[in-house]
Amino acid sequence: MTINAHDSRYDRRAASRVLACLARPGLCEGAQLPPRARIEYTCAPLRPEPGSHLTLSQRLYLGRFMKPCRPDQVTSATHRIAWTDSDGIPNTGHFHTGGLGPIVPIAMRETVLSLWRALSTDAALAHRISQLTDRERGVLLGTTTDHEPFDIFRVGIEAAGRALAQHALLARWTPYRTPIEFAIGMRDSSIYGAVATRWYWELQASTYRRGMIAVTFATQPDGTVRYSADTVATLRSMKDTTIAEAHRIMRRATTVEGLSVSDAIAKYHDELDLISRQYALLPPGTRPACLAAMPHQLDGAHYSILPVLIDRFTELFCAISTRLTLAEIASDEESDTGELAAEERAFWVPDMNCQHCVRTITGTLESMGITVHEIDLITKRVVADFRSPRNRHRAFEALRDSGYNPTVETPAPATAEKVV
Structure with a gap:
């Protein structure tokens, strides 16, 4: 079904209610544990700038998009890892040597995949989506970045996984000493709700891709953790600054330049896309307010998507983390010489996770005169016309400067182990 742009309506509470009605009683109830698997990964240290604990990409992002956050408020990962998940899709993640290691981002990804599989086979959900009215679809079109309900839920599940893996950079400052303890602690400490209310979307996605987090924890008498008062104040200031900048651009476009809202968004796509x-x-x-965190009264009962989803996510993560065997392997360095074969037009961007990423990656490549033929959000695969190996190398560097980690490694699925 196609909804015209003029039929769309920006209404966050209405969009949240549409999604809650679709999700209730709970998403991914049929999620199954995957087979035991052995996953190989490569590992490389992050290289901070001299005299700093931040990398160049982290420092540039901090200075441009995280005002008024200070460098001393940011924790950086120590290592970046790369692996291929059980669906054969390349991934990248980060960990800190003083924390829980690579198991958290890898098990998180397998948890996300299990929930996605349950989502895609949920016939009742598919039926409810098919019954949406034009008005309901118009609200989603006007309010959300990903307009199709399946895509919205899929991205939301991935965001929950990112929150867990990103906060694991701080595990050494919590009472939790194992991945299972940490996952349960994050749930019981309501950290997902704090992310939903305190963060804004682009901050979480971009800092995750760069292996950084602007958060500190304060341990409570009951053993849970909370954001420190300094963290809460800084996150609020960053969000307020982001909103003010968005309003400034829109006000200039609609009042000074006399553009309509849709024309203003089209003209200032890059600026407004970066800051939502x-x-x-x-x-x-x-x-x-986060759409998943908003409470609703449905059929006389209180319902919110986020806590129901997080309970299921935590349960699955704890089970999956015990079923994985990890093995570090040496990485192959990419050569920048020789001819570029036709099949080498394809590469993967493991940390591409929403339509904003698709537009950013496409825009980065096209700004360099590189035509993008295909970009698939599910498989993370991109096909582009590079002029030479050197041209591809420079394009990859530009994508890394934007916070993404492209790879040319051919995906190979994780090895399932026979359960005896």
Whole structure:
């Protein structure tokens, strides 16, 4: 079904209710444990700038998009890993040597895949989606970045996984000493709710890709953890700065230049895309709320998507983390010489996770005169016309500067182990 742009309506609470009605009683109830598997990964240390604990990419992102956050408020990963998941898709992640190691990002990815599989085979959910009215679809079109309900839920599941893996950079400052203890601790400490209410979307996605987090924990008497007061104040300031910048761009476009809202978004796509165009549409004085975290009364009962999903996510993660065997292997360095074969037009961007990423990656490549023929959000595969190995190398460097980690390694699925 196709909904025209003029039929769309920006309404966060209405969009949240549409999603809650689709999700209730709970998403991914049929998620199954995958087979035991052996997953190989490569590992490389992050290289901070001289005299700093941050890399160049981290420092540049901090200075441009995280004001007024200070460098001393940011924790960086010590290592980046790369692996191929059980669906044969390349991935990258980060960990800190003082924490829980590579098991958290790898098990997190397998948990996400299990939930995605359950989502895609949920016939009742597919039926409810098919029954959406034009008005309901128009609300999703006008309010959300990913307009199809399946895509919205899929990205939301992945965001929950990112939150777990990213906060694991801080595990050494918590009472939790194993991946299972940490996952349960994050759930019981309501950290996912804090991410939903304190962070904004682009901050979480971009800092995750760069292996950094601007958070500190304060341990409570009951053994749970909370964001420190300094963290809460900084996150609020960053979000307010982001909203103000979005409003400034939209106000200039609609009042000074006389553009309509849709024309303003089209003209200032890059600026508004980086800081989320939804914030530009918020009424003055309004603060955004996560659609999954909003509470609703449905059939006389209180319902919110986030806590139900996080319970299921945590349960699966704890089980999956015990079923994986990890093995570090040596990485092959990519050569920058020789001819570029036709099949070498394809590469993978493991940390591409939403339509914003698709537009950013496409825009980066096209700004270099590189035509993008195919970009698949599910498999993370991109096909582009590189002029030479050197041209591809420079394009990859530009993507890394944007916070992405492209790879040319051919995917090979994780090895399933026979359960006896």
